[in-house]
Amino acid sequence: MALQALVFDVDGTLADTERDGHRPAFNAAFAAVGLDWHWDVDLYGSLLGVTGGKERIRHFCERHDPAFLDRPDADEAIAALHAAKTRRYVEYVDAGRIGLRPGVARLVAEARAAGTRLAIATTTNPDNVTALLEADLGPQAPGWFEVIGAGDVVPRKKPAPDIYRWVLDRLGLAPEECLAIEDSAVGLHAATAAGLPTVVTRSPYTAHDDATGALAVLADLADTTLADLTDLHSRAAAGQS
Numbered sequence: 001m002a003l004q005a006l007v008f009d010v011d012g013t014l015a016d017t018e019r020d021g022h023r024p025a026f027n028a029a030f031a032a033v034g035l036d037w038h039w040d041v042d043l044y045g046s047l048l049g050v051t052g053g054k055e056r057i058r059h060f061c062e063r064h065d066p067a068f069l070d071r072p073d074a075d076e077a078i079a080a081l082h083a084a085k086t087r088r089y090v091e092y093v094d095a096g097r098i099g100l101r102p103g104v105a106r107l108v109a110e111a112r113a114a115g116t117r118l119a120i121a122t123t124t125n126p127d128n129v130t131a132l133l134e135a136d137l138g139p140q141a142p143g144w145f146e147v148i149g150a151g152d153v154v155p156r157k158k159p160a161p162d163i164y165r166w167v168l169d170r171l172g173l174a175p176e177e178c179l180a181i182e183d184s185a186v187g188l189h190a191a192t193a194a195g196l197p198t199v200v201t202r203s204p205y206t207a208h209d210d211a212t213g214a215l216a217v218l219a220d221l222a223d224t225t226l227a228d229l230t231d232l233h234s235r236a237a238a239g240q241s
Helices: 020-032 041-046 055-064 066-070 074-094 104-114 126-137 162-171 187-191 224-235
Strands: 003-007 117-121 146-150 178-182 196-200 216-218
Touching: 003 162, 020 055, 020 074, 020 104, 041 055, 055 066, 055 074, 066 104, 074 126, 104 126, 104 224, 117 196, 126 187, 146 162, 146 196, 162 187, 178 187, 178 224, 187 196
Parallel strands: 003 117, 003 178, 117 146, 178 196, 196 216
Antiparallel strands: none
16 A cells, blocks of 8 residues: 555654653642652653653652552642643743754655645643644644644553554544654554554664564654655565565
């Protein structure tokens, strides 16, 4: 099947958002309500094995502050922390602190010019996605992506394939007609479990992830064109990859 759509992950794929975006935004949200939690670079790296911000907070509590989960309002408190973190993150993006990874803007432009459809499949909050696209590609950029699957639109987060299946359903495409672009083993598992051929562009936090099953593993997209991705997809469809 011919390549019809590129489906991008966001955090670590479109931009290196985790270490210097989401992590300090979490810490700012914690400090604002008097919590003494602090997620340093290494701790946050270990927490990235859990997808979804609210799920990540809960996982941290289970291991480091279980008394927090005994609060009668624990669920509401976690949701409020995550909402505050999202506001901080959007502020950072709006301030120009988080740029796109090499090659992303060019690849998006090439896809639009060629009529290749664009979509997003991520566990991050929809507001995070919109802020990043508008800040780095312009105010019209969210509209370039035909489907944006983000946040809690599906109950199970990556590595479950649900978000990719949700996106495919709304694109009206078979998985073999798409190419996923991910940065992590978690994302790769989600995409391939949904049947999408997948390219991995490693990020600092995922440099040592197992990328078995990827069509290609790249440092970034700086030297990768739409023609290159189309060729990878074609060879995969022909059973040559």
